[in-house]
Amino acid sequence: MISNNKQRSCLEETFSWVRDMHGVPQDAVHHAEGDVAVHTFMVLDCLTQLPAWQALPPQEQEILWASALLHDVEKRSTTVKEQDGSITAHGHARKGAITARQLLYRDIATPFDIRESIVALVRYHSMPLWLLEKPDPLKTLARVSMEVNTAWLAMLARADVLGRICGDAQDLLYRIDCFEEFCKEHDCWGKAMHFASAEAKWHFLTHEAAWPGYQPFDKPVAEVVMMSGLPGAGKDNYIKRHYKHWQVISLDAIREEMGISPVDKSGNGRVIQEAKERARALLRRKAGFVWNATNVTAQLRQQLTELFTTYKAHVTLVYVEVPYRYLHKQNTNREAVVPAAVIDKLVNKLEIPALWEAHAVIYAV
Template sequence: MWTITTDKDWDWLRRHYEWVRDMEEVPQDPVHHAEGNVAIHTRMVLTALQQLGGYKQLPAQDQEMLWAAALLHDVEKRSTTVHETDGSISSKGHSKKGTQTARQILYTQIPTPFLMREQMVQLVRYHGMPIWAIERRDLARVIIETSVMVDTSMLALLARADALGRVCNDQTDLLYRIDLFEALCQEYDCWGQPKAFQTPHARFHYFNKTDSDPGFVPFDNFSATVVMLSGLPGAGKDRYVQQHYKDWPVINLDDIRRKNKIAPTDKSGNGTVVQLAKEQAREYLRKKQHFVWNATNITRQMRAQLVELFVAYKAYVKLVYVEVPYATLHRQNKDREAMVPGKAVDKLVSKLEVPAPWEAHEVIYYIKE
C-alpha cells in the first residue's frame, strides 16, 4: 500500500521535508485562522480529518491518500501569502500553485502511482471549492467540472476537516456550505463519481461551449482524426507513435527544429517552429487526412490553442498523455538525439499540467509506472 510516509509524527515530518518546515513561518489572517500559522492549522486539519466518521469508513488506501492531501493542501501559502494594505493577510492562488507543487513532490520526491497522485493533486486544487461553490454564477458547471476532476465525497471530507481544523467565528457557516455542496453533487448525479455524459463528444461540447447543457448530445460529424501527444521530454512519445500510429503522417516539432537548426532553448525560434507545424497541420486538415501532432504540450493553454485549431476543421481530437517514472524520464531523455538539458526538464516538470478528461473528444493516459 502506498503512503506518503509511515511515520506521521509532526517532528519527523518537519525534519525530513523542507516544505513542512516552511509552514511554521507562514502567518494567517486571525479572522479566519485565529489558531496561528499554517503549520498549526495543518496539524489541526489532520487531527480533525482522522476523527471524521466518513474518513474512518474509507478503505485504508483512500485514508492514506486523503491524509497526504490534507498535509499538502496549503503547501503554497508560503509563496502566496501577503499582508494587505487594510492589515489583513491573504493567500490568493495558493490552491492552484499548490497543485503544481504537490504534483512535483509526488512525482520527483515521493514516487506515487499516477492515478493516486493525480487524485491527491486535484484534492489540493479543489479543496476550497465546497465552501465557495455556492457563490459562483455558473454553479452547475462548477459542480460538474469538480466531479470530473476529483472524487467529490473525498473532497467534502477534506473541506470539512479544513473547516474544523481552525479557530474562527464562521465555522458553522462553513460547515453549512459544505452540506450544500454535498446536496448539489447529489442533485447533479456526481456525488462520489464523475458526471456521466452520453458520449465523449457530449462531454467535450459541454466543457468547451458556453451555456451548453450536460444532457445535449451533438451530432458526430468529424472529417478526420488528430492524435495529439502530450508529455515531458524523454517520456516516450516517439515510441508510442511508432507502436500505435507508424503508418500515419506525423508532425514532430523536434524534427522541424532539427531541419531548421533551431535549438530547444531558443524561445523566438520555437515560435517559428510552432507556426511551421501549424501550417503543415492545416494542409492535412484541409485534405481531411488523419495525422499525429507530436510535441510536449505540457500546459493546458498550449493544448487548448491546438485543439481549437483542429476542431475548427471538424477534426476528432484524441489527446494522449505519456508518462514514465521520474528517474526513467531523465535516463530516456539523455538517450534522445534531441536531448534537453536536465535542468530544463526539471523546469518543465514544475510547469506540467496533466490533461483533464474534457480537454479533447478522447483523452488517453498512457502511463508506465
C-alpha cells in the same frame, strides 16, 4: 505513502516543506488558531476523527491524509499582507497542486493515480465552499468531477473548516452540505459526471447555456491525436506502436529541419507557427494526424485544441509518462537530446491533462 511515521516532530524533521509552514501568518478573521503549521495539523487531527474518513479503506485514508498535509503547502510563497491589514494567499491552491505533483513525482515516487488524486484534492480543496458562486456552477462541477472524487473533496473541505477557529464555521459547513447535494442532484457524488458520448461532453463544456444530456448531431470530420509528456517519456515509441501509419507533425523534426536549438525561444516560435500551418493544411483536407510535442501546460493544450476543433476535428489527448528515475536516462537515448536543466524546468511546469480537456484522454503511464 508520504511517511509511515505521522508524528508532527518526524514530519517536520523529514520534510523542509513542512517546516516552512511555521511562521506563515493567516488572517485572524478566518484563522484565529495561528499560523499555517498550526492549522495544518489541526486539519489532520479533524480529518482522522471524521467517521467518513475512518470508514475508508487504508489506501484511500492515506490519499486524504496526504492531501490534508499538503493542502496549504504554498501559502509559504503566496501569503501577503494587504494595505488594509488583512492577510491573503491568493493562488496557493493552484501553486500547491504543482508543488504536490513535483514532490510526489520527483522526490517521493508515488503511483500515478494516487499522486494525481492528491494533486487534485490540493488544487480544489476550497471548491466546495465557493462552487455555487461560480458564473456557471454546473460546468465547473463537471470539470472538477472529472479530476477528483467529489466525496473525498467534501471530506477534505470539512476537515479544513473544522481545523480552524473562525466565526463563520457553521456557514462554511452548510456550504459543503450544499455542495454535496448539488453533486448528488447531478449524479456526480464520488464519481465523474456522465455524458452519453465524447461529443456530448465536449459540446456541454464548450457551449454556453448547454444541457449535459444534449447529444449533438454534427459528427467530427477528422481525427487528431495530441501527444503530451516530458522529453524522454516515450512519446515517439507510443506513436510507433499505436499510430504507425498516421501523418505526424513533430516539433522536434521541424526544429531539426530548420536547424533551431530547443533552447532558442524565438526560434521555437517559428517552429510552432510552421507546425500549425501544416496542421491547418491537413485539417482543410479533413485529414487526420498526430501532433507530437511536450504540451505540458493546460494553456498550451487549450490553444491547440481550439485550433483543431475549429476545423471540427475529434481530439484525443495522449499523456505519456515514465518514473522520474528513468526520465533523464531515456532522454539521453533520444536522437534529439534535451538539456537536463530544460527537462527539470518542464517538470516544474507540468500539468497533467484532465479528462475534460479533449474529446478523449488516454493516460499511457
